[in-house]
Amino acid sequence: MQNITLIGLGAMGRALAQAELEAGYEVTVWNRTAAKADALLRNGARNADTLVDAIAASEVVLICLSDYASTYAILDQPGVSELIEGRIVIQLSTGTPADAREMKQWIGALGGQYIDGAIMVYPPSIGSDASQLLIAGESEVVAKVQHFLDALGGDIRNLGDEIGAAAALDMAVVSRLIAITPAVIHGALICESEGVSLQQYASMxxxxxxxxAVVLSIHADEFVDNVSASVDVAINVASSIKRQAQTMGINSEFPDFVLGLYQRAVTAGQRHQDTSSLIKVLRNQGIAG
Ligand SMILES: NC(=O)c1ccc[n+]([C@@H]2O[C@H](COP(=O)([O-])OP(=O)(O)OC[C@H]3O[C@@H](n4cnc5c(N)ncnc54)[C@H](OP(=O)(O)O)[C@@H]3O)[C@@H](O)[C@H]2O)c1
Incomplete structure (x- = not known):
């Protein structure tokens, strides 16, 4: 099995497709906005004029879209969903464990096999030793596509056949990440109030x-738009963690708290700024604001 189809050519999808090309596989690509395929086509990818052509081209279809809703938006339409029968779908869009379970059921009902995954690195790391992916799926299905997964990087962790496991571990790791910025900002407020320099704090x-990076950004008073760590992204992540908590009936005070803080940054017009910009809200209003 040497052919793979890549659906979704955002920043991450393009990196995945490029890594498969560099590993020597035949890669067919499709994206809603076709121009994003241009560089890949120059590098040897095959163009699919339509989504139907793209899926028909390979037994393995790797999807990397914004979320699971986008995946249903493109696959759940007449003439497309019928093609899933007999194919292996690898979903690498970010979602919750419940999203993964629902998609496995849906793909299975259409006669396809399903692997769910989570990408733990930024696009430039894909294909390198620094890359890390979490994978969940039935072992015989994963074995069939292991060579395609290996092309994506150094640390491909197979979490077994509990299909929600990759999304769960992804959320658990990201939960820590969304805690770092508010905690460090509070540290910066302590330093500012006691006259300790932020450079000294950053050097710790x-x-x-x-x-x-958060402390240096506060020190420089620069909260530039940063798509990988914007207030918007933090809100999306915290919302997913809250939904997961509600679905599974676990405590949600932490995501509630983080969401409350970032919501205030949105109200202040900072939606697209780096998460470190939260300090502007907390300086002005105090923590109980
Ligand atoms: N970038 C990262 O650092 C990173 C790291 C880990 C995980 N991820 C995950 O990887 C996934 C993709 O991220 P990305 O950075 O590639 O995002 P992105 O650059 O924003 O790309 C989003 C992709 O989804 C497509 N899309 C969105 N809604 C669609 C719809 N309704 N119908 C068809 N296509 C639709 C977009 O198509 P158009 O081009 O036509 O808009 C584009 O191909 C996300 O789930 C993200 O959480 C990303």
Missing amino acids: FPEGDRAR
Whole structure:
């Protein structure tokens, strides 16, 4: 099995497609906005004029769209869903464990096989030793596509056949990430109130640590738009974690708290700014605002 179809050529989908090409596989690509395929086509990818052509081209279909709703929007239409029978669908869009369970059921009912995954790195790391993906699915199905997964990077973790496991571990890791910025901002407020320099505070964290970047951004008073760590992204992530908590009946005070903080940044017009911009709200209003 040497052919793979890539659906979704955003920043991440393009990196995945490029890694499959570099591993020597025949890659067919499709994206709603066709122009995003241009560089991949120059690098040897095959163009599919239609979504139907794209899916028909390979037994394995790798999907990387914004979310699961986008996946249903393109696959759940006449002439397309019928093609899923006999194919293996690998879903690498971010979602919740419940999303993964629902999609496995839907793909299975259409006669397809399903693997769910989560990508734990930024696009430039895909295909390198620094890459990390979490994978969940039945072992015989995963075995059939292992070579395609291996092309995506160094640390491909198979979590077994509990289909929600990759999304669950992804959420558990991201839960820590959304906690870092508010915690570090409170640290910055302590430093500011006691006259300790923010440079000194930043130096307590290693190079490359998100906490260091947050403090330096506050020190520079620069809260530039940053799509990978915007207030908007933090709200989306915290909302998913809250939905998961509600679905599974676990405590949701933490995502509620984080959402409440970031919601205030949205109200202040900072939706597209880096999450470190939250300090502007907390300085002005105090934590109980
Ligand atoms: N980027 C990262 O650092 C990163 C890291 C880990 C995981 N991820 C996950 O990877 C997934 C993709 O991320 P990305 O960075 O590639 O996002 P992106 O650059 O925003 O791309 C989103 C993709 O989804 C497509 N899309 C959205 N809604 C659609 C719809 N209704 N119908 C058809 N296509 C639709 C877009 O098509 P158009 O081009 O036509 O708009 C585009 O191909 C997300 O689930 C994200 O959470 C990303």
